[in-house]
Amino acid sequence: MSNLNISQQKLSGPVSEKALKLASNGYLRNAACEGCATQHISLCSVLNVKEIKIFSEISTDTHKTAKQIICAEGEDAPYIFNIRTGAILLSKMLSDGRRQVTGFLFPGDFFGLACNNRYNYTAEAITDVDICRFPRAKILNSFKDLPKLGEKIIEITQTDLQSNHDQMLLLGRKNAQEKLCSFLLSMQEKSAKLQNKKTDDIALPMSRSDIADYLGLTIETISRQFTNLNKSGIITLDGAHKVFLKNPERLRIMAEGD
Amino acid sequence: MSNLNISQQKLSGPVSEKALKLASNGYLRNAACEGCATQHISLCSVLNVKEIKIFSEISTDTHKTAKQIICAEGEDAPYIFNIRTGAILLSKMLSDGRRQVTGFLFPGDFFGLACNNRYNYTAEAITDVDICRFPRAKILNSFKDLPKLGEKIIEITQTDLQSNHDQMLLLGRKNAQEKLCSFLLSMQEKSAKLQNKKTDDIALPMSRSDIADYLGLTIETISRQFTNLNKSGIITLDGAHKVFLKNPERLRIMAEGD
DNA sequence: CGATGGATTGAACTGGTTCAAGTGGAGTGG
DNA sequence: CCACTCCACTTGAACCAGTTCAATCCATCG
Numbered sequence: 001m002s003n004l005n006i007s008q009q010k011l012s013g014p015v016s017e018k019a020l021k022l023a024s025n026g027y028l029r030n031a032a033c034e035g036c037a038t039q040h041i042s043l044c045s046v047l048n049v050k051e052i053k054i055f056s057e058i059s060t061d062t063h064k065t066a067k068q069i070i071c072a073e074g075e076d077a078p079y080i081f082n083i084r085t086g087a088i089l090l091s092k093m094l095s096d097g098r099r100q101v102t103g104f105l106f107p108g109d110f111f112g113l114a115c116n117n118r119y120n121y122t123a124e125a126i127t128d129v130d131i132c133r134f135p136r137a138k139i140l141n142s143f144k145d146l147p148k149l150g151e152k153i154i155e156i157t158q159t160d161l162q163s164n165h166d167q168m169l170l171l172g173r174k175n176a177q178e179k180l181c182s183f184l185l186s187m188q189e190k191s192a193k194l195q196n197k198k199t200d201d202i203a204l205p206m207s208r209s210d211i212a213d214y215l216g217l218t219i220e221t222i223s224r225q226f227t228n229l230n231k232s233g234i235i236t237l238d239g240a241h242k243v244f245l246k247n248p249e250r251l252r253i254m255a256e257g258d
Numbered sequence: 259m260s261n262l263n264i265s266q267q268k269l270s271g272p273v274s275e276k277a278l279k280l281a282s283n284g285y286l287r288n289a290a291c292e293g294c295a296t297q298h299i300s301l302c303s304v305l306n307v308k309e310i311k312i313f314s315e316i317s318t319d320t321h322k323t324a325k326q327i328i329c330a331e332g333e334d335a336p337y338i339f340n341i342r343t344g345a346i347l348l349s350k351m352l353s354d355g356r357r358q359v360t361g362f363l364f365p366g367d368f369f370g371l372a373c374n375n376r377y378n379y380t381a382e383a384i385t386d387v388d389i390c391r392f393p394r395a396k397i398l399n400s401f402k403d404l405p406k407l408g409e410k411i412i413e414i415t416q417t418d419l420q421s422n423h424d425q426m427l428l429l430g431r432k433n434a435q436e437k438l439c440s441f442l443l444s445m446q447e448k449s450a451k452l453q454n455k456k457t458d459d460i461a462l463p464m465s466r467s468d469i470a471d472y473l474g475l476t477i478e479t480i481s482r483q484f485t486n487l488n489k490s491g492i493i494t495l496d497g498a499h500k501v502f503l504k505n506p507e508r509l510r511i512m513a514e515g516d
Numbered sequence: 517c518g519a520t521g522g523a524t525t526g527a528a529c530t531g532g533t534t535c536a537a538g539t540g541g542a543g544t545g546g
Numbered sequence: 547c548c549a550c551t552c553c554a555c556t557t558g559a560a561c562c563a564g565t566t567c568a569a570t571c572c573a574t575c576g
Contacts (some may be wrong), residue, residue, distance in 0.1 A: 001396055008262060009428060026512045031314050037423075039562065078271075084497065089441040092426075092427045094425055094427065094431060094432075094514055094515060095515070096497050096514075096515055098431040098515075099431070100426050100427040100430045100431050102423050102426050102427075113416065113419075114416050114419035114420055114423070115416065115420065116413070116417075116420075117417065120420050120424075121423060132399065139459055140409065140412070142313050143409060144405040145407040147401040147402040147405070147408070150401045150405070150408040150409075150412070151398065151401060151408075154408070154412060155374070155399065156416065157412065157415045157419060158372050158373065158374065158414065160419060161371075161372035161415060161418060161419060161422065162372055162373065162374075163331070164422040164423070164426065165350055165378060165422070166350070167426060168350075168358050168360050168422065168425060168426060168429060169350045169358040169360075169483060170350070170472030171426060171429035171430045171474060171558075172358040172429045172471070172472075172473070173352060173357070173358050173471075174352075174356075175531075175532090176531075176532065183384070187266065192353065203474045205554090207554070208553095208554075208556095209554085213430070213431075214430075215430070215534075216335075216429060216430030216431065217533090218532075218533060218534080219533080219554090219555075219556095219559085220532085220533075220555095220556080221531090221533075222555095223275050223533060223555060223557080224532095224555050224556085224557080226555095226556090227557085239541085240555060240556095256352055257352060257353070257356075257551075382530050433563075433564090434563075434564065465522070465523090465525060466522075467522085467523095467526095468551080475564075475565090476525095476564075476565060477522090477523075477524095477569095478524080478525085478564085478565075479563090479564055479565075480523095480565080481523060482524085482525080482564090484523095484524090485524075485525085497573080498522075498523060498524095498573095515518080
């Protein structure tokens with residue numbers, strides 16, 4: 001496997017100066033939103049302008065429309081992906097078609113890290129998405145030159161591991177109501193992170209079936225739980241894909257079991 | 259935070275020459291079994307003799323007896339742990355006492371990586387254990403000097419992430435029978451890795467209640483499923499803590515749902 | 517040898533599933 | 547602009563896998 005060899009790459013590429021400035025200041029998400037060619041959002045915070053230019057050289061931008069598969073369980077895994085716009089879900093399947101959604105991803109999130117050579121989950125676009133990808137090998141071999149990058153990647157995977165543990169607790173020990181309440185709160189957190197401000201208006205780009213497969217339930221149970229929360233005045237539904245958290249404090253209590 | 263500063267540490271310490279030799283050859287598990295003071299087993303494969311000596315300087319050995327807590331959810335997380343002998347379980351709890359076991363760990367396994375400053379799970383000794391711990395900060399700051407160590411840690415956390423995903427699929431979508439069959443097969447794999455040979459005689463050091471909390475079931479269901487597998491001749495039970503996999507092929511099919 | 521605590525077994529119960537029928541909103545085409 | 551279709555979502559009712567509650571068994575240990 002070849003190294004990045006930062007010092008030997010030439011420093012040209014389609015990176016806007018504004019984006020580079022934003023990126024080098026750590027305003028990664030903003031940098032990406034400027035529409036620059038540098039979409040390896042979260043990584044940029046640990047790279048300098050020069051290194052960002054190099055990263056943009058080895059990255060490729062892609063657009064996918066809703067429901068398209070980005071990578072499939074069992075395939076060769078040459079790339080790490082970073083989401084620029086839109087939402088993606090990761091899932092695993094049993095041979096008879098039962099599906100477990102292992103995560104919903106949003107702008108700034110990475111995937112493709114948690115595998116050795118083969119993807120062990122399928123990534124599917126929920127909405128239209130812009131993603132950017134880089135060669136795994138190059139990233140994973142550049143720690144010598146970029147120790148900060150290694151630390152960042154470890155930080156990312158550790159955060160991942162933590163939310164996986166929370167999800168295992170949810171799947172194994174929470175009832176349907178607690179599951180949905182936890183889910184709504186986690187969606188609130190994610191949207192707060194993306195918008196840099198907390199709001200009680202939550203968008204749910206995924207279908208009831210995606211939520212069901214994420215929470216280990218059926219669509220019918222999800223629907224009933226939404227109806228219950230709606231009727232008891234804890235949330236307000238506006239169609240199937242928008243929720244207003246009327247009583248987030250109550251929701252928080254219910255997420256852990258009254 | 260201070261770096262390891264490998265080059266400046268003095269090279270003395272209670273490391274046996276035999277262990278060092280084994281370790282530097284990559285025979286980590288064996289090295290540990292020799293009873294040396296160098297218990298950071300899995301890490302050693304990417305370190306040379308000199309580095310191993312340094313690691314042994316910053317590590318501390320501990321012994322815990324069965325049922326003792328090694329670290330608790332929410333506590334400050336200054337250490338990374340490596341298991342030398344015995345078995346450990348990791349768990350998370352809801353406020354009302356419902357517990358989810360997120361993993362069983364055996365010699366050579368690490369824990370304490372998946373957290374930022376605070377442990378997000380409780381680690382408890384299942385059997386008497388010998389563990390060794392090192393300062394997190396020192397490990398995580400030594401990538402500049404030891405890029406291979408960084409890669410190893412990423413590899414470890416990625417393997418962790420993968421088995422977490424498998425476990426989510428199990429928790430969310432498998433029925434009781436499939437869950438227990440999957441569990442038995444994963445225990446077989448782990449024991450094969452430890453003994454460097456595959457066997458159908460599996461030791462189960464954990465209690466029925468630990469298994470139940472791992473699989474998101476009750477002890478009664480676990481017990482009934484054991485009885486079923488026993489009666490249908492797929493396994494043979496020898497007390498509660500030893501199983502013989504009479505028909506591992508059948509078990510494999512049942513783990514994914516007939 | 518009796519006591520203690522984990523493991524097993526039995527029987528009633530229930531939360532969530534399954535199956536089946538409706539509802540509603542977005543897109544299409546006349 | 548309305549009628550029609552499609553499909554995701556909702557709602558209802560019967561069912562069942564796994565839980566809960568209650569004995570009982572059995573291995574270990576002082």
